[in-house]
Amino acid sequence: MTEEQAGRAVVPVRRGHLPPLSPLKDDLGEERRAFAEHLRALRERSGMTSSDLAEELGVDATRLSRYLSGEDLPQPDLQLLTRLHQLLASRNPEYSVDEAARESLGLLYAAARSQNLLSARAxxxxxxxxxxxxxxxxxxxxxxxxxxxxxxxxxxxxxxxxxxxxxxxxxxxxxxxxxxxxxxxxxxxxxxxxxxxxxxxxxxxxxxxxxxxxxxxxxxxxxxxxxxxxxxHGGELPEQRRKVDVTRLDVEEIVEELDHLRDADRDEEADGLLADVAQRHDPAVVTRLHGALEDAGRRVDVAKLLEAAALNCPGPHLRLLALAVDEPGARYGTGDFQISVPAVPLGESLLPVVGRLSPVDTILRLAVAFAQRSERSFSPLVRRYFRYCTR
Incomplete structure (x- = not known):
């Protein structure tokens, strides 16, 4: 758990009031079912929703969901279980981390051995x-x-x-x-x-x-x-596979590819995919992807997308991203209870990250790009973040 996560006040939901998880599939297998049920019991004991627990553990919410459903097992990096037991111990002084971790690892290894020989060896x-x-x-x-x-x-x-x-x-x-x-x-x-x-x-x-x-x-x-x-991958290493042309992918395809990489614990490739999207794709697609990730509660991927844009995109492209909007005047709801949601430019989320992470010359070039077009609604924001980053 990071210092930022440790300092964040997460209020647990009372046990018995947690949203129910989907039933486990019948074809999971005895060992995988046993581990998934054990992980669900630990989540229940934490008193936290799956999304809050994922944030506290520093793991993608979608990935944690796949662990809880038994679809995937945590890869050989065992820190997820360690962090989970440390979290439970912080709420109960009598909780034995070592004893609980041994039980979890025993169930995890049994599930891995039932999967395939290479996973068992890993x-x-x-x-x-x-x-x-x-x-x-x-x-x-x-x-x-x-x-x-x-x-x-x-x-x-x-x-x-x-x-x-x-x-x-x-x-x-x-x-x-x-x-x-x-x-x-x-x-x-x-x-x-x-x-x-x-x-x-x-x-x-x-x-x-x-x-x-x-x-x-x-x-x-x-x-x-x-x-x-x-x-x-059929005898082909991931680094040898043809790179995906992100400019040909729509938002659903990007999210699907992102899920595939995250589920395989290929996080560097997933981060690289988000960086490619931020730099090379149409700004409208980038802002739709940002909205889709936010709606899904995928805070880690949202942060990675914004950071990639701030660190890698030049000032003029950052301007296009900042002004991009998703579905102007989109309506949500059913029947007579629909509401119209005004478009929110991506810049409201992006510019604070730009001010914190982008090089000074990039921020200055962005401010000039706004000023040249008299886009005054964003220029003050850029100037404010420029002052912040040069203090």
Missing amino acids: YEIAQLHEKLHEQQVETARALAALQAEMQDERDHRRHAEQEIARLRQVGVADRDEQIRRLEAERDSALQRVAELEDLVSQTGALLQLQQRDVQHAEEMAAETQRALDRWE
Whole structure:
């Protein structure tokens, strides 16, 4: 969970008042059904709607919906389940994250094994990687503790030697007895330092081996994922596939392609698709896509679309995007209760992001483009964000 998400006040819905989820399909299979039902129970326990829970976990709402329906399993990245259990633990001090996570992972691995052999291997390697990483963290902690203890023993020995030297220069009644006691403490500290030096050396060597084990597990995971991609795409890796010409896609086709990429955990490609749409597609299509994503509650994709435009589009194109509107005077509702919704330019959502992320010269060029056409309704906004970003 990001700091922004952690700081956001999400008010949970009372249990029993959550909107019901669609029934699970009969053909899911025993293992996949068991995991989906478990995930649904965790969602119910959170007291949050699916869309709020997705936002809190930093996952696309559509993807979470597919997990809850059993259509897909979380890919080998296990952080989703970890974040979910940490969220539940934050609301219940008696909640055991480790115990709950083990139960969830057991159900997830069983579901993955029932899917196909390559998916099962991917999850097994993910589990191995997690265990190796935990061992590495524990070894690093043990090494730090040993080093701290060794330093304490060295300080103890040094203090004893200083006291011995001081006592030998003064005349006190029990000086010899005190010196013998301090010499015993010094010798004990010297012996313990020698033992700790050996333990530190061994533990450091073990840590290096574990670091290589983790790296090897990461390489195994990457190779398995490549094999899984080849199997899923008929022997052709995603990076080898022909790139989609976004200018030929309508909004529904863009959303469908976006869903496909998100569901396959190909998030970089999905982000690239949104960037291509923002830069290359007709502004009217971009604003319709923005509206469709907002209506679907896909806040992550909405943010990615706006950020892509702000970071990549030149000033003149940003002007066209800012002025674009979706379905002027569109009517919503049924029967006699229809209402007319005035068109809202994309600029109302886009310009704040432009002011926050775009290069200064891009914002300046955008302001000039508005001013040259006397589009005064937007020029003040641009000037305001320009001042904000140059403070």
